[in-house]
Amino acid sequence: MEKDPVLGNGGLGRLMACFLDSTAAMGFPGHGNGIRYKYGLFEQKIVNNEQVEVADNWLKNGDYPFEIRNKEKGVVVKYGGEVVTTEVEGKTVFLQKNYEPILAVPYDIPVQGFHNNTVNSLRLWSAEPVEEFDLETFNQGQFLKAVQRKSDAEAISQILYPSDAGFEGRLLRLKQEYFFVAAGLKRIIRRYKKQHDGSVEGFQDHIIIHINDTHPAMAVPELMRLLMDEEGLGWDEAWKITTETITFTNHTVLPEALEKWPIDMMKKLLPRVYQIIEEINRRFLVETNQKYPNDEARNYSCSILQDGDVHMANLSIIGSHSVNGVAALHSKILREETFRGFYELMPEKFTNVTNGVTQRRFMFSANPKLRTLINDKIGTEWNEACEMEKLEQLVQFKDDEDFLDAMSAVKLENKERLAKYIEKTQDLKINPNSIFDIQVKRIHEYKRQLLNILHVMHLYNSLKENPDQEFVPKTFIFAGKSAPSYLYAKEVIRLINTVAEKINSDPDMKDRLNVVFLPNFNVSLAEIVYPAAEISEQISTAGKEASGTGNMKFMMNGAVTLGTLDGANIEILENVGDDNMYTFGITDKQVYEYTHNGGYRSFDYYEQDERIRKVLNQLIDGTYGGQPFTMIYDSLLLHNDSYFVLRDFADYARAQEEISSAYKDRKKWQQMSIENIAHSGVFSSDRSIEDYKNNVWKIK
Numbered sequence: 001m002e003k004d005p006v007l008g009n010g011g012l013g014r015l016m017a018c019f020l021d022s023t024a025a026m027g028f029p030g031h032g033n034g035i036r037y038k039y040g041l042f043e044q045k046i047v048n049n050e051q052v053e054v055a056d057n058w059l060k061n062g063d064y065p066f067e068i069r070n071k072e073k074g075v076v077v078k079y080g081g082e083v084v085t086t087e088v089e090g091k092t093v094f095l096q097k098n099y100e101p102i103l104a105v106p107y108d109i110p111v112q113g114f115h116n117n118t119v120n121s122l123r124l125w126s127a128e129p130v131e132e133f134d135l136e137t138f139n140q141g142q143f144l145k146a147v148q149r150k151s152d153a154e155a156i157s158q159i160l161y162p163s164d165a166g167f168e169g170r171l172l173r174l175k176q177e178y179f180f181v182a183a184g185l186k187r188i189i190r191r192y193k194k195q196h197d198g199s200v201e202g203f204q205d206h207i208i209i210h211i212n213d214t215h216p217a218m219a220v221p222e223l224m225r226l227l228m229d230e231e232g233l234g235w236d237e238a239w240k241i242t243t244e245t246i247t248f249t250n251h252t253v254l255p256e257a258l259e260k261w262p263i264d265m266m267k268k269l270l271p272r273v274y275q276i277i278e279e280i281n282r283r284f285l286v287e288t289n290q291k292y293p294n295d296e297a298r299n300y301s302c303s304i305l306q307d308g309d310v311h312m313a314n315l316s317i318i319g320s321h322s323v324n325g326v327a328a329l330h331s332k333i334l335r336e337e338t339f340r341g342f343y344e345l346m347p348e349k350f351t352n353v354t355n356g357v358t359q360r361r362f363m364f365s366a367n368p369k370l371r372t373l374i375n376d377k378i379g380t381e382w383n384e385a386c387e388m389e390k391l392e393q394l395v396q397f398k399d400d401e402d403f404l405d406a407m408s409a410v411k412l413e414n415k416e417r418l419a420k421y422i423e424k425t426q427d428l429k430i431n432p433n434s435i436f437d438i439q440v441k442r443i444h445e446y447k448r449q450l451l452n453i454l455h456v457m458h459l460y461n462s463l464k465e466n467p468d469q470e471f472v473p474k475t476f477i478f479a480g481k482s483a484p485s486y487l488y489a490k491e492v493i494r495l496i497n498t499v500a501e502k503i504n505s506d507p508d509m510k511d512r513l514n515v516v517f518l519p520n521f522n523v524s525l526a527e528i529v530y531p532a533a534e535i536s537e538q539i540s541t542a543g544k545e546a547s548g549t550g551n552m553k554f555m556m557n558g559a560v561t562l563g564t565l566d567g568a569n570i571e572i573l574e575n576v577g578d579d580n581m582y583t584f585g586i587t588d589k590q591v592y593e594y595t596h597n598g599g600y601r602s603f604d605y606y607e608q609d610e611r612i613r614k615v616l617n618q619l620i621d622g623t624y625g626g627q628p629f630t631m632i633y634d635s636l637l638l639h640n641d642s643y644f645v646l647r648d649f650a651d652y653a654r655a656q657e658e659i660s661s662a663y664k665d666r667k668k669w670q671q672m673s674i675e676n677i678a679h680s681g682v683f684s685s686d687r688s689i690e691d692y693k694n695n696v697w698k699i700k
């Protein structure tokens with residue numbers, strides 16, 4: 001009943017929610033550590049077909065009842081000032097002086113397991129001024145200063161940066177990243193010492209600290225700092241503990257998402273941390289250049305410091321003992337391209353853990369009737385004992401007509417539930433017997449919502465030109481937020497809504513072709529969207545989507561994937577077989593070839609494919625009224641279509657036609673759906689956590 005706790009931007013934050021759920025469900029002591037943002041990701045409204053952002057005040061009026069404030073466990077985080085060194089008993093001691101102290105106060109949210117009496121916790125830190133000012137008794141000057149200090153402190157946990165896959169090199173963001181790392185590590189060490197006679201000895205044998213993407217990469221130098229400056233260890237001892245404690249997952253290869261902080265900024269904000277980073281890098285380069293003296297260029301490509309920036313991924317790899325990607329293809333790209341230099345130096349560090357999602361939320365809770373139906377066939381063990389592989393037994397019932405009909409009926413009910421939501425929220429009636437073809441995820445060029453909507457525009461043209469054609473009714477449903485500053489993605493949202501407005505108000509299209517944009521995609525909406533889908537659109541440019549997790553949520557609810565050979569789509573294909581999935585488009589190899597050696601000319605596709613020509617012209621000729629879509633038109637033709645939308649258009653349209661004809665055979669369609677559910681067990685986050693436990697954390 002409560003509002004969604006908006007803990008992140010999209011897939012990455014949601015993945016951690018699934019991982020915490022699975023960690024507790026499997027009875028492991030794994031806890032989350034993050035920021036208690038006062039304002040989470042903005043709420044999205046659509047006004048005049050455009051995205052408008054409204055602040056998300058998820059904590060107002062005590063709307064979020066599960067957190068527990070633990071003021072007595074607060075710790076001080078220090079920013080700025082300078083480092084002074086003194087000699088104490090023949091040892092050099094580093095002290096940070098004239099710093100700005102901020103109080104970090106933890107709020108704990110219990111994460112309960114599943115039938116197992118485990119309760120872990122998600123600890124979120126809130127920033128507060130160190131001293132409480134008595135604002136009434138201050139004189140004028142002190143009063144203003146006190147107010148200013150209070151708001152400066154609180155700014156750190158005020159708002160989540162809303163960019164899903166773009167690096168924000170702002171000072172406040174750097175403060176945020178250090179804030180929850182420093183506070184979290186301090187508590188971990190304090191607790192460890194309490195349980196181990198006040199000593200950090202053996203720390204690495206009992207603790208794993210997992211860096212989830214590079215946002216907490218400062219855990220490497222900060223743990224070094226705590227072990228050396230506060231616990232009195234020497235460099236080598238501290239380094240051994242640090243690297244044996246830390247593990248790292250990379251979540252994206254998009255160059256614009258890789259974090260690089262200006263050295264000057266980091267030096268000023270975190271002088272001691274920066275000193276340690278410099279020393280980590282110096283030692284790393286000395287060692288590798290000694291070991292591989294003829295590979296200086298390669299060794300330098302692994303340097304943490306390059307061209308005035310601190311490269312956070314390089315810091316994370318050097319400071320950890322395990323590095324993994326999140327799907328087989330993504331991990332391969334990390335080894336062969338993104339981190340190739342490191343892979344050559346230390347191949348044993350690299351591994352893969354394919355992402356997963358929790359069936360407990362995305363099936364049991366979101367689609368309870370499906371769960372009951374499956375229980376009736378294969379018993380309850382698959383869900384009560386968290387043995388999702390047992391779903392494979394469903395394949396035996398592929399020819400059981402009653403079961404097929406019952407599954408169809410559940411799907412129809414879920415479609416009607418979504419249709420009702422659409423009618424209630426946008427006063428639009430859609431045909432529940434049309435194919436529900438759904439693409440819901442953050443809006444990004446690489447995810448190619450544009451390919452989808454251009455194809456819808458083509459279908460509309462085709463139906464207008466040839467109204468008597470046989471046409472299987474389709475409803476295309478979109479949802480997703482754009483980063484507020486990502487103008488291109490906002491234009492894509494405007495295009496989808498503009499096309500929807502035109503098509504939905506054309507009486508010829510009634511019950512045949514409809515387009516819906518659902519505002520404010522979040523987990524609550526996701527729970528009614530995924531179960532209603534028949535086609536899952538996973539159409540990113542090959543090589544760009546690290547894994548995807550939406551693809552898995554659709555699959556376990558019986559949708560059939562229409563996808564490129566990208567991320568975990570490839571593993572979905574391996575599990576369901578090509579009879580039960582629609583693939584199209586160029587491969588990551590072809591994308592690599594085009595981007596490195598040229599040879600792609602988007603204009604050729606415009607010239608040679610009449611469908612493309614017509615649709616692109618309509619972007620700017622007033623067909624869709626209002627402002628022309630010049631930015632999109634130019635990107636596709638003038639700037640040579642970096643994401644290969646036109647290159648893949650024909651093959652995508654071909655796959656869509658195959659889907660239409662397959663849908664006519666309702667029995668065969670239902671069998672495909674069952675095959676998808678039956679093979680979705682491996683995409684449980686329980687399996688991902690089992691892999692982390694065995695291959696990354698190596699815990700019992």
Ligand SMILES: *Cc1c(COP(=O)(O)O)cnc(C)c1O
Binds near residue numbers: 011553
């Ligand atoms: C699963 C999920 C995502 C991630 O979807 P992808 O298709 O993997 O990009 C984003 N937002 C929400 C609310 C989700 O539930």
